[in-house]
Amino acid sequence: MASMSVRRTAARTGQYLALLCYLVFLAAPLLWLVSTALKTPQEMARLDPTWIPLAPTLGNFAEAFGEQDLIGAAERSLLVALASAVLTVAIALPASYVLARYKSVLNRIALGWVLVSQVFPFILVIIALFMILRQFGLVNSLVGLVIVHATFCLPFVLWMLQGYVRGIPRGLEEAAAVDGAGRWRTLASVVAPLLAPGTAAALMFAFISSWNEFLFALILIKDPEIQTLPLVLVSFTGPEGVARLGPLAAASLLATVPSLLFFAFIQRQFKGGLVDGAVKG
């Protein structure tokens, strides 16, 4: 009995040690990013860097906001991400309804395409895409970038949305039809409200995909005047030395905020049941 509990304690200790290792590995780079963002240029130049900034400052954030390049790029990224999110969801919503409510070959083709688009390396698509967009005059244009971003997050958004549509009991639609609501009326007053949280999640997913996207932007946008945020952030890491690292860290933190908000939102979504209210109430 005693040896059993000793072994238990030893196992628990081992588990906590392992958990601690994971916490360090996962958190250390994030903490270092925050720490660097809070350091003065003088401190950055010191030879032995420390975890806790000696004289914490928000100056780097102020400086990041002062950089015309960064602010302009953030505005363009915001614009591109908003446009591609709205475009993606607008074309995916009707299609996802069809995919969820009618069993057809299209379902299999759509799923197949989601998988195929995972396996194929971007380089194979992007050269031909570059040539096609050049034909349309959409290279070096934010409109072209919006179209590409929307196209490439469409398969996943479709998949996401049709899952949400499936979550809406068919009975609800039939009940509305029995009550005399027409097809469009049913869609507008029964399906759409229940689909709102799913649509919001899809919008945010599409927004984040576009906001984070790097490779397409790198290839399609050559003009420095219209570069998006990831491109400008990368160009910040030139050989200017350590003085620029503080503002770079600050800007990186700010650029992560939209994704973190999305992440928090999605976690709440998973906790609350979507159609509970409609079925019970």
Added chain:
Amino acid sequence: MTLTEASPPPTGRAAAPRPPRPRGGPDRSALSLMIPALVPVVLFSVAPLVYGIYLAFTDARAGIGIETSFVFFDNFAHLLADGEFWLSFRIGLIWAVSVTALQFAAGMGLALLLNQDLRLRWLARTLAMIPWAMPPVIIGLMWKLVYHPEAGILNATLMDLGIISENLDWLNDFALALPAIIAVGVWTGMPQTTIVLLAGLQNVSKELHEAAEMDGAGVWRRFTQVTLPQLRTVIIAITSLNFVWNMNEFALVYVLTQGGPGGQTRLPMLYAYEEAFRYGFFGYASAMGVAIVIVVLAVLGLYLRRQLKEAEA
């Protein structure tokens, strides 16, 4: 305005009589709801893929109005003789296999811990999800700060611990650069691997575990004899996906090392990117894309076949 160019040409077949569709199948109005989604996918995703495969058999170059001719397998013959491609390819395989294996090992360990009733579990869970919420470019920049020779925390910590005696330039060292970016790759892949494995673990039958414990099976035996076999499909799925994603990695390594030093971290995607958009060899770069797809599919095929055989045995 430019968007209108993307609309499909009117088809002349619409007038042809069609047999009535079976009930429940998509009718014409349902299909018309699909069109707005189908057009961009076909035009900007399926067509480029097909065209890209075609380009692999041509001598297409960048620039407008350059004549392109069909060269059959010339590009592939060049690939076979291209030492730099083989180097890049070897590095790509080392990268993809080791990152995938380490992601699996680390993700499995964390998932097992998260499946226990431990304090601070919520913190580990939240932290493990964060890489998923970060843009790859920012992850790259963040780790550049960690690895920075003078201002980075890694060198400072290792110096304090007395493990190294002078600062190392992690991302510019021939021997260290690849292991350094592999560590970043593992960090980046923690969320999806851990979450998928944890979901699998929560479905492992408790009764079997208890039965095995009654029979006197130790922790390790229960893990290998009870847990692993039940997780098999989940493990196969996540490692296959991770392998494909890792083989196609670009942004992270582009930001961290740009393929340097001396090509030591030049993954196949980076090499193909340079050939296409720095030197303008569109056809040659497409051929690389095709070659990589073939290898990825071959590796996956072998892996899946072996796993399936083991499952039957």
